[in-house]
Amino acid sequence: MRRILSIAGRAGFVVLLTGAAAAAGQPEILPVVTILVDNAKVLRLPEKTSTIIVGNPIIAEVTPQKNGVLVLTGKSFGSTNLIALDSGGAMIAETTIRVEASRDSTITVQRGLDRESLSCTPSCQPSVQLGDSATYFGTTSGQADTRRKLATGGGAGTVPAAEH
Structure with missing residues:
Protein backbone atom coordinates (compact mmCIF):
# COMPACT_ATOMS: atom_id res chain seq x y z
CA MET A 1 0.00 0.00 0.00
CA ALA A 101 21.17 -1.08 10.66
CA SER A 102 23.24 0.89 13.14
CA ARG A 103 26.69 -0.62 13.49
CA ASP A 104 27.90 1.68 16.25
CA SER A 105 27.85 0.16 19.73
CA THR A 106 25.78 -2.88 18.69
CA ILE A 107 27.05 -6.40 19.24
CA THR A 108 25.32 -9.46 17.81
CA VAL A 109 25.53 -12.81 19.60
CA GLN A 110 24.77 -15.86 17.46
CA ARG A 111 23.80 -19.11 19.26
CA GLY A 112 23.15 -21.66 16.56
CA LEU A 113 20.24 -20.20 14.59
CA ASP A 114 19.24 -17.82 17.40
CA ARG A 115 20.47 -14.24 17.34
CA GLU A 116 20.55 -11.69 20.17
CA SER A 117 21.59 -8.04 20.00
CA LEU A 118 23.28 -5.99 22.69
CA SER A 119 23.80 -2.24 22.85
CA CYS A 120 27.19 -1.50 24.36
CA THR A 121 27.16 2.19 25.33
CA PRO A 122 29.51 1.56 27.21
CA SER A 123 28.05 -1.36 29.22
CA CYS A 124 26.31 -4.06 27.18
CA GLN A 125 22.54 -4.36 27.68
CA PRO A 126 19.85 -6.24 25.71
CA SER A 127 18.61 -4.27 22.71
CA VAL A 128 16.05 -5.83 20.39
CA GLN A 129 16.82 -5.49 16.70
CA LEU A 130 15.05 -6.72 13.60
CA GLY A 131 16.33 -10.24 12.94
CA ASP A 132 16.75 -11.28 16.59
CA SER A 133 15.27 -14.66 17.59
CA ALA A 134 11.54 -14.54 18.39
CA THR A 135 12.03 -15.68 22.01
CA TYR A 136 14.72 -13.07 22.76
CA PHE A 137 12.82 -10.34 20.92
CA GLY A 138 9.54 -11.14 22.72
CA THR A 139 11.07 -11.41 26.19
CA THR A 140 13.20 -8.28 25.90
CA SER A 141 10.54 -6.10 24.27
CA GLY A 142 7.94 -7.40 26.77
CA GLN A 143 10.14 -6.31 29.66
CA ALA A 144 10.64 -2.89 28.06
CA ASP A 145 6.86 -2.52 27.54
CA THR A 146 6.13 -3.46 31.16
CA ARG A 147 8.75 -1.00 32.41
CA ARG A 148 7.34 1.76 30.19
CA LYS A 149 3.80 1.11 31.50
CA LEU A 150 5.00 1.24 35.10
CA ALA A 151 6.84 4.51 34.43
CA THR A 152 3.75 6.14 32.90
CA GLY A 153 1.31 4.85 35.52
CA GLY A 154 -0.43 2.53 33.07
CA GLY A 155 0.81 -0.63 34.73
CA ALA A 156 0.25 0.15 38.38
CA GLY A 157 -0.51 -3.02 40.25
CA THR A 158 0.84 -6.47 39.54
CA VAL A 159 3.78 -7.21 37.31
CA PRO A 160 3.68 -10.53 35.40
CA ALA A 161 6.14 -13.11 36.72
CA ALA A 162 9.01 -14.05 34.43
CA GLU A 163 8.63 -17.41 32.70
CA HIS A 164 11.25 -20.00 33.57
Whole structure:
Protein backbone atom coordinates (compact mmCIF):
# COMPACT_ATOMS: atom_id res chain seq x y z
CA MET A 1 0.00 0.00 0.00
CA ARG A 2 1.32 3.40 -0.85
CA ARG A 3 1.20 6.17 1.66
CA ILE A 4 0.30 9.52 0.18
CA LEU A 5 0.60 12.75 2.12
CA SER A 6 -0.64 16.03 0.66
CA ILE A 7 1.16 19.11 1.94
CA ALA A 8 1.86 22.66 0.91
CA GLY A 9 5.20 22.60 -0.92
CA ARG A 10 7.88 25.09 -0.01
CA ALA A 11 11.67 25.12 -0.53
CA GLY A 12 14.24 22.48 -1.64
CA PHE A 13 14.30 18.65 -1.15
CA VAL A 14 17.72 17.41 -0.09
CA VAL A 15 19.00 19.48 -3.01
CA LEU A 16 17.11 22.31 -4.74
CA LEU A 17 15.67 21.54 -8.16
CA THR A 18 17.94 22.64 -10.96
CA GLY A 19 16.53 25.13 -13.40
CA ALA A 20 17.34 22.83 -16.35
CA ALA A 21 15.34 19.89 -15.02
CA ALA A 22 12.40 22.09 -14.07
CA ALA A 23 12.47 23.90 -17.42
CA ALA A 24 12.62 20.61 -19.31
CA GLY A 25 9.62 19.35 -17.34
CA GLN A 26 11.57 16.32 -16.16
CA PRO A 27 11.69 15.22 -12.53
CA GLU A 28 14.88 15.82 -10.60
CA ILE A 29 16.61 12.54 -9.70
CA LEU A 30 18.08 13.16 -6.27
CA PRO A 31 20.94 11.31 -4.55
CA VAL A 32 20.23 8.28 -2.38
CA VAL A 33 19.25 9.21 1.18
CA THR A 34 20.63 6.76 3.75
CA ILE A 35 19.15 6.59 7.25
CA LEU A 36 19.46 4.18 10.17
CA VAL A 37 16.56 2.13 11.55
CA ASP A 38 14.79 4.01 14.37
CA ASN A 39 16.46 7.29 13.41
CA ALA A 40 15.06 10.43 11.84
CA LYS A 41 16.43 12.80 9.24
CA VAL A 42 15.11 16.23 8.22
CA LEU A 43 14.67 16.89 4.50
CA ARG A 44 13.49 19.94 2.55
CA LEU A 45 10.84 19.55 -0.11
CA PRO A 46 11.13 21.01 -3.61
CA GLU A 47 9.28 24.23 -4.24
CA LYS A 48 5.65 23.69 -5.33
CA THR A 49 5.42 20.19 -3.81
CA SER A 50 1.86 19.34 -2.89
CA THR A 51 1.98 15.53 -2.57
CA ILE A 52 4.61 13.12 -1.24
CA ILE A 53 4.48 9.40 -2.04
CA VAL A 54 6.49 6.78 -0.13
CA GLY A 55 6.84 3.53 -2.06
CA ASN A 56 6.92 1.30 1.03
CA PRO A 57 5.91 2.90 4.36
CA ILE A 58 7.01 -0.25 6.20
CA ILE A 59 10.62 0.72 5.39
CA ALA A 60 10.42 4.50 5.84
CA GLU A 61 7.83 6.91 7.17
CA VAL A 62 7.47 10.60 6.38
CA THR A 63 5.95 13.28 8.57
CA PRO A 64 5.38 16.67 6.94
CA GLN A 65 6.22 19.73 9.02
CA LYS A 66 5.86 23.48 8.44
CA ASN A 67 7.79 25.44 5.83
CA GLY A 68 8.47 22.59 3.40
CA VAL A 69 10.26 20.42 5.94
CA LEU A 70 9.78 16.66 5.98
CA VAL A 71 10.88 14.28 8.75
CA LEU A 72 11.99 10.91 7.38
CA THR A 73 12.10 8.00 9.86
CA GLY A 74 13.75 4.63 9.18
CA LYS A 75 11.30 1.87 10.17
CA SER A 76 12.77 -1.36 8.75
CA PHE A 77 15.79 -2.50 6.73
CA GLY A 78 15.60 -2.10 2.97
CA SER A 79 15.13 0.51 0.31
CA THR A 80 12.15 2.34 -1.13
CA ASN A 81 11.52 5.51 -3.05
CA LEU A 82 10.11 8.92 -2.26
CA ILE A 83 8.32 10.94 -4.96
CA ALA A 84 7.33 14.62 -4.88
CA LEU A 85 4.39 15.74 -7.04
CA ASP A 86 3.15 19.24 -7.84
CA SER A 87 -0.50 20.31 -7.56
CA GLY A 88 -1.15 19.10 -11.13
CA GLY A 89 0.15 15.61 -10.31
CA ALA A 90 3.40 15.97 -12.24
CA MET A 91 6.48 14.38 -10.68
CA ILE A 92 9.00 17.04 -9.75
CA ALA A 93 11.53 14.96 -7.79
CA GLU A 94 12.35 11.38 -6.86
CA THR A 95 14.92 9.85 -4.54
CA THR A 96 15.81 6.43 -3.21
CA ILE A 97 15.65 5.91 0.55
CA ARG A 98 18.00 3.28 2.00
CA VAL A 99 17.41 2.17 5.60
CA GLU A 100 20.34 0.40 7.27
CA ALA A 101 21.17 -1.08 10.66
CA SER A 102 23.24 0.89 13.14
CA ARG A 103 26.69 -0.62 13.49
CA ASP A 104 27.90 1.68 16.25
CA SER A 105 27.85 0.16 19.73
CA THR A 106 25.78 -2.88 18.69
CA ILE A 107 27.05 -6.40 19.24
CA THR A 108 25.32 -9.46 17.81
CA VAL A 109 25.53 -12.81 19.60
CA GLN A 110 24.77 -15.86 17.46
CA ARG A 111 23.80 -19.11 19.26
CA GLY A 112 23.15 -21.66 16.56
CA LEU A 113 20.24 -20.20 14.59
CA ASP A 114 19.24 -17.82 17.40
CA ARG A 115 20.47 -14.24 17.34
CA GLU A 116 20.55 -11.69 20.17
CA SER A 117 21.59 -8.04 20.00
CA LEU A 118 23.28 -5.99 22.69
CA SER A 119 23.80 -2.24 22.85
CA CYS A 120 27.19 -1.50 24.36
CA THR A 121 27.16 2.19 25.33
CA PRO A 122 29.51 1.56 27.21
CA SER A 123 28.05 -1.36 29.22
CA CYS A 124 26.31 -4.06 27.18
CA GLN A 125 22.54 -4.36 27.68
CA PRO A 126 19.85 -6.24 25.71
CA SER A 127 18.61 -4.27 22.71
CA VAL A 128 16.05 -5.83 20.39
CA GLN A 129 16.82 -5.49 16.70
CA LEU A 130 15.05 -6.72 13.60
CA GLY A 131 16.33 -10.24 12.94
CA ASP A 132 16.75 -11.28 16.59
CA SER A 133 15.27 -14.66 17.59
CA ALA A 134 11.54 -14.54 18.39
CA THR A 135 12.03 -15.68 22.01
CA TYR A 136 14.72 -13.07 22.76
CA PHE A 137 12.82 -10.34 20.92
CA GLY A 138 9.54 -11.14 22.72
CA THR A 139 11.07 -11.41 26.19
CA THR A 140 13.20 -8.28 25.90
CA SER A 141 10.54 -6.10 24.27
CA GLY A 142 7.94 -7.40 26.77
CA GLN A 143 10.14 -6.31 29.66
CA ALA A 144 10.64 -2.89 28.06
CA ASP A 145 6.86 -2.52 27.54
CA THR A 146 6.13 -3.46 31.16
CA ARG A 147 8.75 -1.00 32.41
CA ARG A 148 7.34 1.76 30.19
CA LYS A 149 3.80 1.11 31.50
CA LEU A 150 5.00 1.24 35.10
CA ALA A 151 6.84 4.51 34.43
CA THR A 152 3.75 6.14 32.90
CA GLY A 153 1.31 4.85 35.52
CA GLY A 154 -0.43 2.53 33.07
CA GLY A 155 0.81 -0.63 34.73
CA ALA A 156 0.25 0.15 38.38
CA GLY A 157 -0.51 -3.02 40.25
CA THR A 158 0.84 -6.47 39.54
CA VAL A 159 3.78 -7.21 37.31
CA PRO A 160 3.68 -10.53 35.40
CA ALA A 161 6.14 -13.11 36.72
CA ALA A 162 9.01 -14.05 34.43
CA GLU A 163 8.63 -17.41 32.70
CA HIS A 164 11.25 -20.00 33.57
